[in-house]
Amino acid sequence: MQEAEFNRYVDRLVLEILERQPVLATSMGIHTWDDRLADYSPSSMERSIAELKARLAELEQADVSGFSEEGQIDFVLFTHLLRSLVRSHEKIAHHLTNPNFYLDEAMSGILLLIMKEFAPLPERLRSVLGRVREVPRLLAQARANLQPERVPRTWAALALEQAQMGPGLFQGLLPGLAKDVPDLAGGLREAGEEAAATLVEFARYLEEELLPAARGDFAVGEDLFNELLREDHMVNYDADELLETGWRLFRETEAEMKELAREIDPTKTAEQILEEAKADHPTAEELLDTYRRAMESTRQFVIDHDIATIPKGERLQIVETPEYLRPLIPYAAYMPPGIFEEELQGFFLVTPVDPGSSPEEREQRLKGHHHAKLPVTALHEGYPGHHLQLVRSVTHGTTARKLGMMLSTLFIEGWAFYCEELMEQAGYISTPIQRLARLSDQLWRAGRIILDVSLHCKGMSEQEAVDFLVTRCHLEPANARAEVRRYTATPTQPQSYLMGKLEILGIVEEYRRRNPGASLREMHDAILACGSLPPRLMRRQLFGA
Numbered sequence: 001m002q003e004a005e006f007n008r009y010v011d012r013l014v015l016e017i018l019e020r021q022p023v024l025a026t027s028m029g030i031h032t033w034d035d036r037l038a039d040y041s042p043s044s045m046e047r048s049i050a051e052l053k054a055r056l057a058e059l060e061q062a063d064v065s066g067f068s069e070e071g072q073i074d075f076v077l078f079t080h081l082l083r084s085l086v087r088s089h090e091k092i093a094h095h096l097t098n099p100n101f102y103l104d105e106a107m108s109g110i111l112l113l114i115m116k117e118f119a120p121l122p123e124r125l126r127s128v129l130g131r132v133r134e135v136p137r138l139l140a141q142a143r144a145n146l147q148p149e150r151v152p153r154t155w156a157a158l159a160l161e162q163a164q165m166g167p168g169l170f171q172g173l174l175p176g177l178a179k180d181v182p183d184l185a186g187g188l189r190e191a192g193e194e195a196a197a198t199l200v201e202f203a204r205y206l207e208e209e210l211l212p213a214a215r216g217d218f219a220v221g222e223d224l225f226n227e228l229l230r231e232d233h234m235v236n237y238d239a240d241e242l243l244e245t246g247w248r249l250f251r252e253t254e255a256e257m258k259e260l261a262r263e264i265d266p267t268k269t270a271e272q273i274l275e276e277a278k279a280d281h282p283t284a285e286e287l288l289d290t291y292r293r294a295m296e297s298t299r300q301f302v303i304d305h306d307i308a309t310i311p312k313g314e315r316l317q318i319v320e321t322p323e324y325l326r327p328l329i330p331y332a333a334y335m336p337p338g339i340f341e342e343e344l345q346g347f348f349l350v351t352p353v354d355p356g357s358s359p360e361e362r363e364q365r366l367k368g369h370h371h372a373k374l375p376v377t378a379l380h381e382g383y384p385g386h387h388l389q390l391v392r393s394v395t396h397g398t399t400a401r402k403l404g405m406m407l408s409t410l411f412i413e414g415w416a417f418y419c420e421e422l423m424e425q426a427g428y429i430s431t432p433i434q435r436l437a438r439l440s441d442q443l444w445r446a447g448r449i450i451l452d453v454s455l456h457c458k459g460m461s462e463q464e465a466v467d468f469l470v471t472r473c474h475l476e477p478a479n480a481r482a483e484v485r486r487y488t489a490t491p492t493q494p495q496s497y498l499m500g501k502l503e504i505l506g507i508v509e510e511y512r513r514r515n516p517g518a519s520l521r522e523m524h525d526a527i528l529a530c531g532s533l534p535p536r537l538m539r540r541q542l543f544g545a
Contacts, residue, residue: 035130414500
């Protein structure tokens with residue numbers, strides 16, 4: 001096989017996969033199937049996975065010795081990705097165990113068409129109508145596929161919360177958008193009512209049938225956990241080594257926090273100082289505008305201090321987190337542009353405070369956005385963090401290289417976390433209380449390593465993990481609960497923040513040793529030009545080893 005032939009093979013195969021995963025296609029910027037939702041009938045899934053295995057077997061027989069170094073890296077990346085897709089279907093099997101798998105397909109598929117302005121609204125609403133009409137079929141497949149004895153109770157409970165938030169999308173938001181498009185308004189209203197009724201019935205099924213019968217274990221076990229580390233993230237450490245590293249980093253960060261707290265106020269602990277700082281936060285009404293100003297500030301700082309090149313035409317829009325995602329995103333999150341999209345527009349999702357919650361609950365939520373921490377969150381998610389890295393990742397490279405973000409989160413999360421300390425060293429995070437808030441976030445990320453391994457390999461319960469985040473990392477209980485729910489469904493992802501940062505610090509040290517005259521921007525541009533590679537492959541790209 002020639003390298004050009006391989007690249008064409010990848011392009012064809014990716015289109016075959018995306019045709020079966022139309023919501024994923026939309027998120028990546030392919031709009032051929034925007035009016036469809038995936039077919040999760042057993043026959044369709046069996047056919048898809050058999051075809052995927054056949055394509056993988058073909059590639060595994062290929063001779064790539066004549067490929068360029070970049071081509072060989074792309075080949076390793078893509079074959080690992082195909083194996084990961086097969087492993088996810090056969091060993092993790094969210095289609096059998098996680099009702100959120102179907103709810104995300106339905107609601108994300110519609111919200112992507114609303115949020116991303118890639119075409120005029122009437123055109124996008126026609127696609128929305130097609131997807132809304134498919135919601136009853138999708139949820140019927142969910143009920144047929146889910147196996148209650150394998151569904152973890154926490155996933156069933158989370159799905160119930162998300163399902164209860166869904167009808168407003170179909171009965172309120174969509175008709176409101178369609179009011180100025182007369183030829184679609186009636187169809188969307190009618191289809192929306194049917195979808196909402198189906199969702200209400202699905203919520204009843206979750207509450208009365210699935211939840212009482214749910215007795216699955218969310219833990220993937222040590223063997224699969226180690227397989228994910230080895231095959232997806234391409235690292236040499238296993239779960240036991242990872243847990244040991246997590247505890248070492250946790251204790252080191254605690255010590256740094258205590259030392260800094262003594263400098264700030266020797267009469268108070270770090271926790272007391274941070275708790276007082278949490279009282280200084282935006283109001284609920286000011287939240288989005290405060291983040292917008294913070295994003296503008298970090299972007300200008302990156303430019304003024306020549307930290308990295310910002311691609312022309314990129315945009316970052318700050319919006320409220322869609323309702324159905326709020327149980328999973330306690331604070332904020334980033335949604336990148338699709339790898340095939342022409343516009344480099346990302347979305348920064350900020351979870352608003354529920355006006356119907358009690359004053360105590362509202363205050364708890366707002367504490368997570370306090371002024372000492374908010375700039376750290378902004379730079380992590382925006383500039384020079386996720387948004388800058390991911391818009392750089394999608395601007396060049398082969399299809400295989402652009403798909404790197406689907407395999408491992410180690411570089412992606414590690415980069416954004418690396419940027420927090422980078423911006424402190426550059427002077428953006430400048431006050432002692434901001435530095436303490438950054439270390440507090442580092443403590444939380446070290447805690448993620450501990451919980452990632454403990455939940456999936458060491459028998460830790462969900463409640464024990466929540467208690468750990470509250471008592472040892474000082475998160476508010478509601479936010480800790482949302483965090484742990486996510487950890488249960490994403491094994492090896494929580495460890496990638498701090499472990500990824502350590503990998504990047506090693507790459508930075510090696511780059512500076514080999515290129516002593518390079519500027520900060522030159523070094524960062526070289527690293528970002530590699531795309532979203534697992535660090536092992538990034539080292540090979542940068543250093544040939």
